[in-house]
Amino acid sequence: xxxxxxxxxxxxxxxxxxxxxxxxxxDGNVDSxxxxxxxxxxxLGDMPITEHLIDLRxxxxxxxxxxxxxxxxxxxxxxxxxxxLSNPLVAQLPANATMIATDITSNFMAPIRLTVFxxxxxxxxxxxxxxxxxxxPGLYKKEKKIAxxxxxxxxxxxxxxxxxxxxxxxxxVLKFFIMFAPQNVLPMTDIDSYLSFALKLFxxxxxxxxxxxxxxxxxxxxxxxxxxxxxxxxxxxxxCFAVAAVVTPPDGVSMLMLAIPMWLLFELGLxxxxxxxxEEHSPALASDTGLNxx
Numbered sequence: 003x004x005x006x007x008x009x010x011x012x013x014x015x016x017x018x019x020x021x022x023x024x025x026x027x028x029d030g031n032v033d034s035x036x037x038x039x040x041x042x043x044x045x046l047g048d049m050p051i052t053e054h055l056i057d058l059r060x061x062x063x064x065x066x067x068x069x070x071x072x073x074x075x076x077x078x079x080x081x082x083x084x085x086x087l088s089n090p091l092v093a094q095l096p097a098n099a100t101m102i103a104t105d106i107t108s109n110f111m112a113p114i115r116l117t118v119f120x121x122x123x124x125x126x127x128x129x130x131x132x133x134x135x136x137x138x139p140g141l142y143k144k145e146k147k148i149a150x151x152x153x154x155x156x157x158x159x160x161x162x163x164x165x166x167x168x169x170x171x172x173x174x175v176l177k178f179f180i181m182f183a184p185q186n187v188l189p190m191t192d193i194d195s196y197l198s199f200a201l202k203l204f205x206x207x208x209x210x211x212x213x214x215x216x217x218x219x220x221x222x223x224x225x226x227x228x229x230x231x232x233x234x235x236x237x238x239x240x241x242c243f244a245v246a247a248v249v250t251p252p253d254g255v256s257m258l259m260l261a262i263p264m265w266l267l268f269e270l271g272l273x274x275x276x277x278x279x280x281e282e283h284s285p286a287l288a289s290d291t292g293l294n295x296x
Contacts, residue, residue: 163211217271
């Protein structure tokens, strides 16, 4: 992508231009790839590694500042945020059961940890924008056209995955665990343990919902083909259930709630890839037909 290129000396540039001129004279035409190279910003393409690291540090500082600002705005509501997170569990607990804190610092640290996560969650569009700002100057125009919709859809799908895990999956998983508790055991969950469980579930489903984007990128970049994915569909479905069994809690409900969306999201990415490839081939066929008629 041209991000980490060293600066060429003047002699090297002159030598390169002489080679290109002689090649063009012999062949009678210039390779079309030289036109694509003009799409990269030369100023950033020739930047040394130290300048790239300085630029990366600048974007990281902006990300940290954004997360810190949102955190400071939400830290006063940290207890309310934890109450909102724990509502699905409290609704499933027996009447005489409550959540407990086994560590003296848990009452303070658990809501703070949750607030940091929520701050990063709300800052995700800005975080991805900063990453895009760092990478974009090294992309070709065609890559930029693909990257912008991918970036927007990634944000939407991540939020959709977290919302799906909170409003649908979390309630069903907690109900399953509490329902199978022995009669002589009173479930009283530690607030730190519940927070870790919930955050892991959110991250798993948030990343899982990125499967259409990953599938689409793998096909468009030529790493895999649509035909190969269709031929290996049965193995991919089995792999979805295997991954779900590993990353989810040890129960069948959460495994099914993750494996089935993984499979459906894979099919969605495959369907979108077919549409995009047809749209790319249609203008090319139309132009070839027009040239043949002339």
